[in-house]
Structure formats: structure tokens, C-alpha cells
Amino acid sequence: MTLTKTLAAAAALALIASPAYAQNLNTGATGTYGQVQLRSGYQPDPYTVSVTAGGPIESTRADEDCSAGYVAQRASFTLRYTAGELPLYIGAVSDADTTIVVRTPNGEWVCDDDGGGALNPLVTWEEPRTGRYQIWVGRFGTEGETANATLHISEVGGPSAAQTGDGPDFSLEPAYGSVDLTGGFTPDPHTVAIDAGGTIDASVLNQPGCVGRIAQAPDFRLNWTAGSGSLPLIFSVAADSDTTLVINDAQGNWVCDDDGGEAGLNPSIRFDAPASGQYDVWVGTYSEGDLQPSTLNISELTTQ
Known part of the structure; x- marks a missing residue:
């Protein structure tokens, strides 16, 4: 066998033996x-x-x-x-x-x-x-x-970030209190002054629209009793800054929004035929930084 053939055979053998x-x-x-x-x-x-x-x-x-x-x-x-x-x-x-x-x-x-x-x-x-x-x-x-x-x-x-301990925690007491409301409530809207923002990046929730910075504990909690089901349940925020909304709803779903409201950069989340139960609400800021004054609105009629 010539040297050329020997080298060719060795190369072929190496190719066969070499794993992918x-x-x-x-x-x-x-x-x-x-x-x-x-x-x-x-x-x-x-x-x-x-x-x-x-x-x-x-x-x-x-x-x-x-x-x-x-x-x-x-x-x-x-x-x-x-x-x-x-x-x-x-x-x-x-x-x-x-x-x-x-x-x-x-x-x-x-x-x-x-x-x-x-x-x-x-x-x-x-x-x-x-x-x-x-x-x-x-x-x-x-x-x-x-x-x-x-x-x-x-x-x-x-x-969910809740599994890591790094995300929002609905088991904590809300920072700005809670309210019990029943379908058809008055006055409508129910409003709460909240300092929006926090240290947690809402994107860790891995859900659509979850952006901005929020606190670990909920800002507010709604204990909701549904009415006839003909009216929606609307959460929205009014603020001079760019705010966001994060809600853990009565069925345990994370729902988020950035600029879905009627005015400016206000967020809004609407539940049609809302289920009775606990709704935990976080009001965030789009950008990292100081807390920003805002007003959370809960309504069956209007959004901000």
C-alpha cells in the first residue's frame, strides 16, 4: 500500500471513529x-x-x-x-x-x-x-x-417569580389597605392614593405587559363580590408619571398593563364578568427611581 493510500485510509478511519x-x-x-x-x-x-x-x-x-x-x-x-x-x-x-x-x-x-x-x-x-x-x-x-x-x-x-422569592408576594399585607366591594357599589369609582413604584422588576412574572418597578407587597387589595355580571370591573391609575399595573386576580392569574388607559401614560385593566374573590393590586413606575404619587381607581363604569 502506498503512503498516499495509507494516509487516506487513516483519515477515513478517523472520520468514522470521530463522534459528531x-x-x-x-x-x-x-x-x-x-x-x-x-x-x-x-x-x-x-x-x-x-x-x-x-x-x-x-x-x-x-x-x-x-x-x-x-x-x-x-x-x-x-x-x-x-x-x-x-x-x-x-x-x-x-x-x-x-x-x-x-x-x-x-x-x-x-x-x-x-x-x-x-x-x-x-x-x-x-x-x-x-x-x-x-x-x-x-x-x-x-x-x-x-x-x-x-x-x-x-x-x-x-x-412565576413568586417561586423564586424574588417577585411580588400576594401573601403579604397590602401597604395601602383593602376594601370589600359588591357589584353595583357606590360611589363609583372607589379611589386610593398610592405611591407607585418599588425595587422589583415586574418582568420577572413572565407575563404579557408586565413591566416597570413594583413593591414586593401588594399596594391594595379588593375583596370582590360579583353582581349580575353585566358590568365589568376596571382598575386604572391616574398619575403625572408613567405608571404601570400588576394584578393577581381572583383565579390566581397575573394580569398586567402599561399604557392601556384613556389618558396619557395611564394603565388600565378590565375584567369582563369578573369572578368573586381577592384581587391584589400593585401600582408600578415604568422607570426605576423614586416612588411617584398616583391614584388607583376601581370602577364598573370608567377608566382613567
């Missing part, structure tokens, strides 16, 4: 912390799993554009998913700076670092595929460093 770039991650094995089969519309939502984040392998082994710290060789968890009409959210919550690496059913790699806010990762598919999702929960730091984390799989949204 992503094969240092074990994409075939079931996740270390188990697997689940979920069909769109599943309950309870979110589905959560306690995992250990991090590992000895750089996430760029999955894809050179995947800057998501260090992960284990084997996936943290395996999701077998049957898609419907809803989006799919996969994220994690931890006290450490965690990351997400996902191999989708069609073999694509999707990675994220801080997309969920507060150093928590979140990846989203508006039209998810049916099939197997291999999920690695990683972390930034040094090789082999790990941290406790909670994997979050949802069709509703990303992990």
Missing part, C-alpha cells in the same frame, strides 16, 4: 430524574420536577451557539409530548444561575440562559411538535459545579 459534535451529550438515554408523557391540555399545569442543575460538559458540545454553561452528559428529564393548539414553555427556577438545553423532537438544539428573568432560563414554542424533548438543566459557573433547581413544564407561561 453533539454526541458527547447522551441524547438517547431517559432523563436522570425520570420521564413523563403529557398531552396538550394536561392538568395540573405546570408540571414540575426537582433536579440537580449543572455538570462537567460545556453546553457548546450540543451546538456551538449554545452558550448555556455546564450540563451533565445525560439529560436531566425526558418529556414525551402530544401537541395541541397551545404553546409549550420549559424553564427552571433556582437560587443559582441556571440554564436550559433542549433537544427537540426534530433534533434541533434550543438553549437559554436568563429568558425567564431573575437568572432563570425559559424556552418557548408557539407551535410545539409532538415527540420527545430531551431536557438538560445546566448552570453557569465552573465545570462540575451543581445546584438544586425545579424544572417547569407548562402550556400557560414561564415559572
